[in-house]
Amino acid sequence: MLETNSPPDLHASSTKEPRLWCDDGWTAKVLKNEDDDGWAVAMTQNGQAEPALIGPWTMGRDKKNPKPLDVNAFHTLVKTASEFVLRQQQQQHAALHQSIEVTANTERVTVKLDIVPDEDNPQAVLSAFDASGEPLASLSVSPAFKLSRASATAWVEGGFVKPVQR
Structure with missing residues (x-):
């Protein structure tokens, strides 16, 4: 310890x-x-x-x-710690903001899951955008929602109906 x-x-x-x-x-x-x-x-x-x-x-x-x-050791430690913090922030961002491109109904659609961590009231938003970036749909889902190619395709092909939580 x-x-x-x-x-x-x-x-x-x-x-x-x-x-x-x-x-x-x-x-x-x-x-x-x-x-x-x-x-x-x-x-x-x-x-x-x-x-x-x-x-x-x-x-x-x-x-x-x-x-x-000494000065050299300190600067090496600062560089290492800064890189560690940056990687940690990048990993956290990737975990909270996911994006998948799918082809559904012959169109290219980008589906995003954005999680807002909160100890009392965590939230997540599932959204879809067409190839030009225009929003197609957006709705609240459980922060535990698993975004995958299959779940994104099913949501788009199903007409953006709220996915069933499992």
Whole structure:
């Protein structure tokens, strides 16, 4: 288990200590891994409560203490954490906004499922567009609706009647 005390909120200043670097909108904090004898580094974006990325950190020459953070390591960690956050955002967007093109009734139709996550009232909208992008139909469905080529084709060929929830 890692000890992850919240990083200091250093929006305007930068800190460059052996185990704590804050700069460029990120905080790198070297932490003791309580489960073993190793060390880890937590990368937290300013304004976030939880680290975006936690990874192993190198031991120092004495094989007891962590290697101190330096400018090159910090910039590599910022790049890695930024890429991780971007991939995570892209995956979330792809999961919440799906699109399939189908041919139904001899016409090309794009069917989209847009999910609005909400703890109390999650919603989803199923919509269809013709080849020129003009809307053909739109209706609310369960956020659990599974958009597939078969379900999209059936919805279009069925005259855009609300799909039966299974």
